[in-house]
Amino acid sequence: xxxxxxxxxxxxxxxxxxxxxxxxxxxxxxxxxxxxxxxxxxxxxxxxxxxxxxxxxxxxxxxxxxxxxxxxxxxxxxxxxxxxxxxxxxxxxxxxxxxxxxxxxxxxxxxxxxxxxxxxxxxxxxxxxxxxxxxxxxxxxxxxxxxxxxxxxx
Numbered sequence: 696x697x698x699x700x701x702x703x704x705x706x707x708x709x710x711x712x713x714x715x716x717x718x719x720x721x722x723x724x725x726x727x728x729x730x731x732x733x734x735x736x737x738x739x740x741x742x743x744x745x746x747x748x749x750x751x752x753x754x755x756x757x758x759x760x761x762x763x764x765x766x767x768x769x770x771x772x773x774x775x776x777x778x779x780x781x782x783x784x785x786x787x788x789x790x791x792x793x794x795x796x797x798x799x800x801x802x803x804x805x806x807x808x809x810x811x812x813x814x815x816x817x818x819x820x821x822x823x824x825x826x827x828x829x830x831x832x833x834x835x836x837x838x839x840x841x842x843x844x845x846x847x848x849x
Contacts, residue, residue: 758803
């Protein structure tokens, strides 16, 4: 559960760095986020909160890979379309079509499913060695202490 929360926060931080940008006289630039459903040479289909979204790609589309350990656009490294696979998380910036079902992608930021799984596994291992589990037996607001009953084999 904690791993999912940390991952959600990491992805939210990455996605939160995007905002709508509008240049005078240019189409309104927006960002869309989601999970990759399919990848084709000039199109990616994303599953978003609002339903499927087609990302239309071209030779000017910029691809960047973001690490789940440091979900910051500034730390993104160059990537290519071939690095994107089904299940990966993407943020795409570009201009929506009139029906808002297609986005002409100017840039794509990728967080691979494998990287996310590796991060979750690492977090899980840290919880096993540094975490504790048990039943809360007492809470003392005066001293800011929590007492936990821990059951073990010993």
